[in-house]
Amino acid sequence: MPQRLPLFPLGSVLFPGLVLPLNVFEPRYRSLVQDLVAGAEDLESEEDVRGFGVVAIKAGHEVGEGNVSALHAVGCVALVREVTETEDGRYELVTVGASRFRLVGIDDAAGTPYLTGLVEPFGDDDEEDDDSDGRLTVLFDAVSRRFDEYREVLDIGGAQVPDDPRVLSYLVAAAMVLDTEQRQRLLEAPDTVTRLQAELEVLRREIALLRAFGAVPATELPEWPVSN
Structure with missing residues (x-):
């Protein structure tokens, strides 16, 4: 069953294991960060993290509300490692790519100013590579x-x-x-x-x-x- 995941569309691709710094200044994505920070209070330990989905835009730099066709079908979860709020209200994030996901739809009922995706796991990220044939x-x-x-x-x-x-x-x-x-x-x-x-x-x-x-x-x- 698809899971809900906040989405951060970008004009680039994030890969598992790679560090992605972000300068968040748009109001809707500032709201995303604020929701993540507020939700972190419910996590069991400081070692736990919350994340969002980075998915590449097919063309241009913006994605209309609910326009999943403008996004690539496969993205990568970005785990938030550091959050710094600046004096002018921006957020500077340090994130790390985690597992890949397939975007199957947009949750139009989420009520968030940013896109909330419906996603499923994608690929072999949780499986050991088979080298039986060398x-x-x-x-x-x-x-x-x-x-x-x-x-x-x-x-x-x-x-x-x-x-x-x-x-x-x-x-x-x-x-x-x-x-x-x-x-x-x-x-x-x-x-x-x-x-x-x-x-x-x-x-x-x-x-x-x-x-x-x-x-x-x-x-x-x-x-x-x-x-x-």
Whole structure:
């Protein structure tokens, strides 16, 4: 049965495990933060967190009320780690991507100024990756090598590349210079093997193009949390 989840539509894609800082200034999303803060008082311990759904907008920067067709079908839960209220009423958030979800509808009866989605779990986030045939290990090694090469071409600095295949797959998806549609396809990959295979193909193509025509401006790896 679908669960209710506050939604924060963005023009970008959030991946599990990645840190997403947000500067919240629109009144409806300030209300979302206020609801999360008020609801946190009911949590059993300070270690518990509340979150909202980050879902990418298909085009433009705004989503009309109840217009689920303007949003991609798969998003990522953002767990709130830090909330800072500024003197002018804005909120500065530090969030971390958690599990993926599929957006099946909008709860029009929620009565919130922000969108409240009806969502279901998506993908293999809570399952252990199967490497019984060794394919996952082979892909992990290949993507690691290609990603190192990609970073060298672009002069990308930042965090150490993780040694967990799933973590690597999400980090590569977030770190590559891709458009929103490409990132969304990687978010929607059903499992780690499929995601790594797609990334290997993209890395090979991008490295060839970069070596042939020059590099894009240097960037850094997105921040990866020390712990969840």
